[in-house]
Amino acid sequence: EIVLTQSPATLSLSPGERATLSCRASQSVNSYLAWYQQKPGQAPRLLIYDASNRATGIPARFSGSGSGTDFTLTISSLEPEDFAVYYCQQRRNWPITFGRGTRLEIK
Amino acid sequence: QVQLVESGGGVVQPGRSLRLSCAASGFTFSKYGMHWVRQAPGKGLEWVAVVSYDGSDEKYVDSVKGRFTTSRDNFRNTLSLQMHSLRAEDTAVYYCAREVYGSGGPICHFDYWGQGTLVTVSS
Numbered sequence: 001e002i003v004l005t006q007s008p009a010t011l012s013l014s015p016g017e018r019a020t021l022s023c024r025a026s027q028s029v030n031s032y033l034a035w036y037q038q039k040p041g042q043a044p045r046l047l048i049y050d051a052s053n054r055a056t057g058i059p060a061r062f063s064g065s066g067s068g069t070d071f072t073l074t075i076s077s078l079e080p081e082d083f084a085v086y087y088c089q090q091r092r093n094w095p096i097t098f099g100r101g102t103r104l105e106i107k
Numbered sequence: 108q109v110q111l112v113e114s115g116g117g118v119v120q121p122g123r124s125l126r127l128s129c130a131a132s133g134f135t136f137s138k139y140g141m142h143w144v145r146q147a148p149g150k151g152l153e154w155v156a157v158v159s160y161d162g163s164d165e166k167y168v169d170s171v172k173g174r175f176t177t178s179r180d181n182f183r184n185t186l187s188l189q190m191h192s193l194r195a196e197d198t199a200v201y202y203c204a205r206e207v208y209g210s211g212g213p214i215c216h217f218d219y220w221g222q223g224t225l226v227t228v229s230s
Contacts (some may be wrong), residue, residue, distance in 0.1 A: 034122075044202075045126075045220075046207070046216060046218045049209075049216040050214065083114065087151065087152055089216065091216060096154040097140075097154065099151070100151045
């Protein structure tokens with residue numbers, strides 16, 4: 001199965017700063033990668049699909065890039081509501097797999 | 108608006124069975140593949156199973172193959188997950204989730220999720 005490694009495990013930043021989250025795949029997933037945000041007690045929320053496509057209603061400060069094995073989620077200027085856990089997910093091969101998550105916390 | 112509502116979770120002893128349901132509304136259910144994703148307490152997300160839009164195809168993660176079966180009723184707009192031989196490691200919140208329908212057709216990313224139902228396997 002394809003293993004997704006997210007880094008860092010925890011990222012401490014202040015509102016207004018830029019966040020850069022990484023997801024590396026154990027083999028190429030082409031552009032078949034999504035990003036989700038999850039807050040405590042809530043279901044995940046789709047942010048980005050197929051590497052760079054923003055989902056409906058997602059603010060423009062969220063952007064995704066990458067292809068093959070290396071992907072990045074960028075939040076251009078952090079808002080207070082952006083502090084959460086972020087997961088990447090691949091759909092290139094079965095089984096579908098998720099990364100272990102990056103916790104974005106307030107510094 | 109799109110709604111997915113899971114039910115059927117609870118506390119069950121190891122080796123027993125449980126059936127989860129997901130009621131869908133606000134969209135054409137029969138057009139979308141539907142998935143189950145679980146999350147053990149304090150842990151990350153794990154994809155569990157998918158059923159195709161018409162129910163003709165299913166796939167499972169290895170750890171549940173032969174024990175779990177997913178199905179759908181496109182007349183009642185419901186998704187089900189039948190779980191047998193439950194183990195402690197199956198303890199998790201189980202979410203049903205809808206596939207994205209992109210410009211080229213369905214893709215296995217998930218744009219709508221239910222609120223989840225907690226399954227606890229314990230003696």
